[in-house]
Amino acid sequence: MHSIDQRFQRLATTYAPGQEVRLAAGATVALPAGEVLAGEPVDFSHGNVDVDAFMPTPSALDEFIAGVNRGGAQAYTDYRGSAAIRARLAGRLAAFTGAAVAADDGLIITAGTQGALFLAGASSIGADDKVAIVDPDYFANRKIVEFLGGQVMPVRLDYLDGGEAAGLDLGQLEDAFKAGAKVFLVSNPNNPTGVVCSAGEIGAIAELANKYGAIVIVDQLYSRLLYPGQTYHHLRASTIDADNVLTIMGPSKTESLSGYRLGVASGAPRLVDRMEKLQAIVSLRAPGYSQAVLNTWFAEPAGWMQRRIDEHRAIRDDLLTVFSTAGDVAVRTPGAGSYLFPGFDGLKMPLHDFVGLLRRAANVTVTPGTEVGPRSVRSIRLNFSQNREAAVRAAGRIVTIFKRHAV
Amino acid sequence: MHSIDQRFQRLATTYAPGQEVRLAAGATVALPAGEVLAGEPVDFSHGNVDVDAFMPTPSALDEFIAGVNRGGAQAYTDYRGSAAIRARLAGRLAAFTGAAVAADDGLIITAGTQGALFLAGASSIGADDKVAIVDPDYFANRKIVEFLGGQVMPVRLDYLDGGEAAGLDLGQLEDAFKAGAKVFLVSNPNNPTGVVCSAGEIGAIAELANKYGAIVIVDQLYSRLLYPGQTYHHLRASTIDADNVLTIMGPSKTESLSGYRLGVASGAPRLVDRMEKLQAIVSLRAPGYSQAVLNTWFAEPAGWMQRRIDEHRAIRDDLLTVFSTAGDVAVRTPGAGSYLFPGFDGLKMPLHDFVGLLRRAANVTVTPGTEVGPRSVRSIRLNFSQNREAAVRAAGRIVTIFKRHAV
Numbered sequence: 001m002h003s004i005d006q007r008f009q010r011l012a013t014t015y016a017p018g019q020e021v022r023l024a025a026g027a028t029v030a031l032p033a034g035e036v037l038a039g040e041p042v043d044f045s046h047g048n049v050d051v052d053a054f055m056p057t058p059s060a061l062d063e064f065i066a067g068v069n070r071g072g073a074q075a076y077t078d079y080r081g082s083a084a085i086r087a088r089l090a091g092r093l094a095a096f097t098g099a100a101v102a103a104d105d106g107l108i109i110t111a112g113t114q115g116a117l118f119l120a121g122a123s124s125i126g127a128d129d130k131v132a133i134v135d136p137d138y139f140a141n142r143k144i145v146e147f148l149g150g151q152v153m154p155v156r157l158d159y160l161d162g163g164e165a166a167g168l169d170l171g172q173l174e175d176a177f178k179a180g181a182k183v184f185l186v187s188n189p190n191n192p193t194g195v196v197c198s199a200g201e202i203g204a205i206a207e208l209a210n211k212y213g214a215i216v217i218v219d220q221l222y223s224r225l226l227y228p229g230q231t232y233h234h235l236r237a238s239t240i241d242a243d244n245v246l247t248i249m250g251p252s253k254t255e256s257l258s259g260y261r262l263g264v265a266s267g268a269p270r271l272v273d274r275m276e277k278l279q280a281i282v283s284l285r286a287p288g289y290s291q292a293v294l295n296t297w298f299a300e301p302a303g304w305m306q307r308r309i310d311e312h313r314a315i316r317d318d319l320l321t322v323f324s325t326a327g328d329v330a331v332r333t334p335g336a337g338s339y340l341f342p343g344f345d346g347l348k349m350p351l352h353d354f355v356g357l358l359r360r361a362a363n364v365t366v367t368p369g370t371e372v373g374p375r376s377v378r379s380i381r382l383n384f385s386q387n388r389e390a391a392v393r394a395a396g397r398i399v400t401i402f403k404r405h406a407v
Numbered sequence: 408m409h410s411i412d413q414r415f416q417r418l419a420t421t422y423a424p425g426q427e428v429r430l431a432a433g434a435t436v437a438l439p440a441g442e443v444l445a446g447e448p449v450d451f452s453h454g455n456v457d458v459d460a461f462m463p464t465p466s467a468l469d470e471f472i473a474g475v476n477r478g479g480a481q482a483y484t485d486y487r488g489s490a491a492i493r494a495r496l497a498g499r500l501a502a503f504t505g506a507a508v509a510a511d512d513g514l515i516i517t518a519g520t521q522g523a524l525f526l527a528g529a530s531s532i533g534a535d536d537k538v539a540i541v542d543p544d545y546f547a548n549r550k551i552v553e554f555l556g557g558q559v560m561p562v563r564l565d566y567l568d569g570g571e572a573a574g575l576d577l578g579q580l581e582d583a584f585k586a587g588a589k590v591f592l593v594s595n596p597n598n599p600t601g602v603v604c605s606a607g608e609i610g611a612i613a614e615l616a617n618k619y620g621a622i623v624i625v626d627q628l629y630s631r632l633l634y635p636g637q638t639y640h641h642l643r644a645s646t647i648d649a650d651n652v653l654t655i656m657g658p659s660k661t662e663s664l665s666g667y668r669l670g671v672a673s674g675a676p677r678l679v680d681r682m683e684k685l686q687a688i689v690s691l692r693a694p695g696y697s698q699a700v701l702n703t704w705f706a707e708p709a710g711w712m713q714r715r716i717d718e719h720r721a722i723r724d725d726l727l728t729v730f731s732t733a734g735d736v737a738v739r740t741p742g743a744g745s746y747l748f749p750g751f752d753g754l755k756m757p758l759h760d761f762v763g764l765l766r767r768a769a770n771v772t773v774t775p776g777t778e779v780g781p782r783s784v785r786s787i788r789l790n791f792s793q794n795r796e797a798a799v800r801a802a803g804r805i806v807t808i809f810k811r812h813a814v
Contacts, residue, residue, distance in 0.1 A: 003533050004530075004531070004532070004533035004536070007533065008530070008681050008684060008685075011681075011684040011685065011687070011688070012684065013486060013683060013684050013687045016486075016687055018483055018484075018485070018486065018692065019485065019486060022485060043479075043483075046479075046483050048479055049478050049479050049482050049483075050478035050479050051478065056475075061472065061475055064471075065468065065472075067666075068463075068468055068666065071456050071457035071458065072450075072453075072454075072455055072456045072457050074666060075456050075665050075666030076425055076453050076456075076665070076666075077425075078425070078426065078429060079420060079423075079425065079426060111518045111522075111668070111690040111694075112690050112691050114688070114689070114690050114691035115518075115689065115690045115691075117688075118688055118689045118690070123411075123415070124411070125411070126410050126411035126414065127534070127556075129411070140687065140688045140691075143687070143688045144688050147685070147688060149534075258482050258483070258695060259474075259475065259481060259482030259483075259695030259696045260695065260696060261518070261690070261691075261692075261694050261695050261697070274415050274418075276420065277415060277418040277419065277420050278415075278418065278554070280418070280420045280423055280547065280550070281418070281521070281524075281525055281547045281550045281551050281554060282521070282522065282525045282689060282690075283518040283519050283521050283522045283525070283668070283689075283690060284425075284519050284521035284522075284547075284668075285425065285668075287518075287668050287694070287697075288665060288666030288667065288668055289666045289667060290668070290694075290697070
């Protein structure tokens with residue numbers, strides 16, 4: 001059994017996205033003057049929701065204020081969230097994902113998508129359980145498993161060689177199931193690479209999960225921000241046993257609504273029921289007034305989401321040009337979402353030193369690849385939901401620093 | 408080791424406060440007409456934040472909107488919360504509690520006080536650890552211990568016979584420590600009874616915790632709503648080892664700000680550090696825009712809190728009159744907070760039936776005592792932060808129903 005000390009030993013957040021400000025406070029040695037590149041600060045660790053980049057969905061704040069004005073009816077909902085809001089969401093999510101959503105017993109509103117991930121994990125993973133986890137994938141997935149005392153079974157994502165597919169190593173996934181893994185936790189689109197599972201991959205996941213009776217928790221946070229030429233296949237609309245799948249979404253970076261801290265999980269009632277029981281002791285109930293903001297979700301003004309996709313695609317393509325013309329930078333074109341995951345194989349300094357140097361010498365904040373997977377020791381994650389011009393200039397500075405310190 | 412099924416077996420929320428609406432949907436058998444008492448609905452399971460009762464602190468919504476307008480700076484703070492807001496809070500909390508608060512490493516903002524409780528518990532309680540828990544106490548305390556695989560060591564609260572003290576059985580607390588309990592989780596003022604620990608009790612808790620090297624997590628959610636004649640003794644300002652105490656507060660029912668879902672924990676940096684690491688995987692970060700509402704906390708307009716105390720005292724005294732003149736109702740005068748915990752020893756039906764009958768025949772929602780402690784099989788919990796007249800009439804209906812079904 002894991003002792004409390006062991007439990008926290010592996011839960012480090014020192015290099016986690018968003019925590020850089022605490023790290024920066026510790027840096028005291030001055031850089032040589034020639035090392036510093038001028039340029040406005042760009043924080044690629046998360047999306048930019050300020051006026052010069054991507055503002056929240058119109059009317060989000062209006063809906064929040066309307067929620068406050070509803071008083072207790074909005075402050076004190078069911079733990080799983082307001083019944084009226086769930087009813088509204090169920091129809092929209094069913095239409096988007098192509099499979100029915102039960103508003104009453106198949107849907108829960110949570111404190112951020114992070115809240116949904118934790119509740120889903122803790123509702124399906126017991127101590128000593130084996131859990132299949134993609135490498136690389138969202139930084140918290142591995143940590144949730146470890147905190148719960150489970151055992152990570154890695155499933156390699158060969159994202160650079162995926163071709164039309166994401167590049168999931170399905171043989172490794174089956175090996176994990178054969179070895180006893182009862183849960184597969186996966187983001188699709190993948191965070192950090194932006195790759196999207198093909199129809200074949202989704203079909204194979206469903207088939208394997210059914211064969212081994214495993215639960216699949218799929219984090220679809222970026223599935224709305226889908227670029228032209230891509231098709232998104234919803235696992236919940238596949239042949240997978242509906243009693244063994246949980247789908248996590250939420251209005252977040254795509255809609256620039258992260259600050260309201262909202263997430264939604266839908267799927268098997270037996271798992272949603274557990275999630276609500278756990279939410280009761282973890283954060284009591286779905287975020288009170290914030291829930292009202294969900295009324296704007298999947299109900300944006302005509303053309304708004306398309307414009308958002310177009311704008312993100314333009315930034316994506318600009319950054320891809322910067323990195324792919326630099327030479328020696330390995331990067332795959334994201335099919336969805338706002339993450340880019342360039343790899344710098346020729347880097348001749350430790351990754352954390354490179355990340356620190358980017359912050360101090362180039363005014364650029366990025367997340368080290370090791371936060372998203374143990375193999376990514378030469379990669380960095382960039383959220384490109386940023387001011388376009390500033391992001392392009394910052395990417396140029398990243399390349400300059402890299403070139404100075406490449407073999 | 409607890410399996411995942413065992414873990415959830417004891418996490419029932421069927422009768423938990425706020426979940427009555429889900430329960431009500433299941434009631435189908437009609438009551439005899441003579442059984443029903445006319446009267447407007449009163450939901451004593453939580454405070455009433457509507458216009459006819461207790462509205463949120465003035466300017467709370469303004470601060471929230473200002474937070475939204477700050478954009479990313481408010482949406483994406485440190486996981487433990489905005490440094491600027493923590494700096495502001497640290498001074499106010501130090502002044503209120505009488506002991507220093509370290510803004511940088513001794514303070515964390517959480518998703519509700521429930522979030523603070525869970526993170527504090529999970530940061531100090533390991534599997535198979537013994538934890539001293541007061542009976543009765545806040546409903547989640549016991550469940551958090553059980554979910555973490557710990558073992559509850561009950562500490563009786565003889566609230567009806569406490570005299571000047573709350574009535575904590577200090578002998579039982581020492582027995583728990585002797586038996587190996589490493590953590591004591593306690594609410595003061597107590598929820599549900601409203602009793603406040605005396606100077607002697609706080610001194611004894613500190614002494615025992617120091618003697619046995621135990622961590623004390625004290626939930627002081629209602630410590631601001633203190634009635635005349637009462638003195639509140641802050642454990643963190645006692646002789647307790649500062650490295651072994653966590654204090655939980657938050658703007659909630661006292662300030663009618665529950666809907667913003669905010670909590671704050673302060674204390675030992677080693678524990679706050681763990682709480683932040685855990686928050687990263689549980690809800691990622693302190694509630695984004697909502698954090699801004701903390702700027703109004705302990706900074707209410709002159710006289711506002713005093714008026715709020717006076718208004719609550721008036722309701723408290725009215726309800727006490729209803730129950731104490733009824734005969735056969737055992738109730739202690741709360742020294743703080745907005746909970747009343749009357750006991751109906753002569754009740755001749757099971758408690759859940761009585762609670763269900765109150766809902767269906769009297770339009771009154773209350774929380775069964777068994778949610779707050781296994782011994783409270785004849786008690787109900789009322790949050791009296793309500794419209795005064797409606798609350799008094801509802802209390803009258805409770806007594807009427809009780810009399811019909813008393814031995």
